[in-house]
Amino acid sequence: MTERLYYADSYLTEFDATVAKIDARGRVALDRSAFYPTSGGQPFDTGTLGGLRVTDVCVEGGEVWHEVEGALEVGQAVHGSVDWPRRFDHMQQHAGDHMLAGALYELTGATTIGLHVGPEISSIDVDMPRGETHLPQEWIDRLENLVNARVQENHPIRCWFPAPEELARLPLRKDPTVREHVRVVAMGDFEMVACGGTHPSSTGQIGPVKIISAAPARGKLRLSFLAGMRAWRELQRNYERAHAAARQLSTGVEELPERLAAALARLKDAEFELGRLRREHLLDGAAEMLAGAEALPGGARLVCAEVGADMAGLRELASRLIKDGSAVALLASAAGERRDLLFARSADVDLSMSALLKRAAEPLGGRGGGKPDFAQGGGPATVLAAAREILRRGERP
Numbered sequence: 001m002t003e004r005l006y007y008a009d010s011y012l013t014e015f016d017a018t019v020a021k022i023d024a025r026g027r028v029a030l031d032r033s034a035f036y037p038t039s040g041g042q043p044f045d046t047g048t049l050g051g052l053r054v055t056d057v058c059v060e061g062g063e064v065w066h067e068v069e070g071a072l073e074v075g076q077a078v079h080g081s082v083d084w085p086r087r088f089d090h091m092q093q094h095a096g097d098h099m100l101a102g103a104l105y106e107l108t109g110a111t112t113i114g115l116h117v118g119p120e121i122s123s124i125d126v127d128m129p130r131g132e133t134h135l136p137q138e139w140i141d142r143l144e145n146l147v148n149a150r151v152q153e154n155h156p157i158r159c160w161f162p163a164p165e166e167l168a169r170l171p172l173r174k175d176p177t178v179r180e181h182v183r184v185v186a187m188g189d190f191e192m193v194a195c196g197g198t199h200p201s202s203t204g205q206i207g208p209v210k211i212i213s214a215a216p217a218r219g220k221l222r223l224s225f226l227a228g229m230r231a232w233r234e235l236q237r238n239y240e241r242a243h244a245a246a247r248q249l250s251t252g253v254e255e256l257p258e259r260l261a262a263a264l265a266r267l268k269d270a271e272f273e274l275g276r277l278r279r280e281h282l283l284d285g286a287a288e289m290l291a292g293a294e295a296l297p298g299g300a301r302l303v304c305a306e307v308g309a310d311m312a313g314l315r316e317l318a319s320r321l322i323k324d325g326s327a328v329a330l331l332a333s334a335a336g337e338r339r340d341l342l343f344a345r346s347a348d349v350d351l352s353m354s355a356l357l358k359r360a361a362e363p364l365g366g367r368g369g370g371k372p373d374f375a376q377g378g379g380p381a382t383v384l385a386a387a388r389e390i391l392r393r394g395e396r397p
């Protein structure tokens with residue numbers, strides 16, 4: 001069994017040990033180790049062992065196993081060195097989890113059922129008393145305020161292995177998952193729970209704790225958060241983003257929401273006006289299109305055109321083209337591989353537009369349907385030319 005040096009001192013980064021075992025995969029077990037193995041939602045430590053990079057650490061059968069880049073020998077004396085910035089970051093996230101879980105339990109009676117310290121964000125999964133999977137913003141604020149106040153009050157954090165009789169008397173937030181060698185962590189007088197993880201020695205070192213989302217996950221509530229330098233860096237990033245956005249609008253960050261809302265309102269008005277002008281322009285062109293129309297064998301006028309408009313615009317234009325009688329309009333939107341297609345005819349033209357559209361589009365991979373006088377669909381631009389040829393030949397589709 002590896003003696004776990006981080007139990008007694010989570011600040012220990014340099015240690016000397018002896019290689020006790022090497023398994024078939026070349027993983028190394030020591031007589032004692034300060035390397036934290038992935039467990040309880042906290043990721044493993046990295047660093048060096050005998051000068052070799054440690055790339056993974058896990059716990060199996062009571063031993064802490066180190067994966068190293070290179071070979072060591074059983075009995076070899078090695079010096080271990082733990083990557084402190086990574087470890088301390090994990091300590092901040094992990095202790096931040098305790099603070100949130102403890103405060104949420106106090107405020108709502110919720111039970112925390114899982115913790116995950118990710119490379120960027122950390123999260124806790126919470127079983128809420130009435131099965132809620134959302135947390136109102138007001139509660140998030142209360143939770144954050146309570147946790148960050150306790151961080152600033154800099155309460156001591158203590159870890160120890162109580163004797164069974166002491167353990168039985170301790171007001172733990174939830175029952176331990178192990179029966180023997182139960183390690184307890186206590187933060188001030190507000191959080192006490194069994195835990196084998198690494199923690200700073202006081203709450204002030206956790207730094208700011210910021211909840212970044214409270215959303216349903218696997219039927220429970222998942223709180224995602226940042227603690228310590230992660231929260232600080234996020235504050236810096238958001239400060240820069242907010243100022244960059246404010247500069248674009250030539251305003252200060254304080255006025256940003258109002259100025260943005262006003263700019264979006266102007267944009268909406270402008271888009272509406274642009275749409276109106278485009279339609280007007282399109283309809284103004286209808287007379288010119290009819291003047292340049294070709295005569296079909298039956299005498300009707302044929303307008304066949306690609307038009308810079310969506311389906312609604314095509315419909316409006318087609319209605320205008322066929323309004324005065326004796327006209328056929330074959331229209332396609334102007335951009336993209338698959339175009340909107342709209343075929344329409346005046347009431348006095350005896351041709352089926354739905355049949356024409358089907359016949360012209362289907363061999364080209366397009367499709368469409370509708371009524372004899374008004375049909376719509378989609379397909380390549382070549383459908384227009386195919387339909388025009390059918391009508392030019394005087395065929396009845």
Ligand SMILES: [Zn+2]
Pocket residue numbers: 094095098185195196197198199
């Ligand atoms: Zn812990």
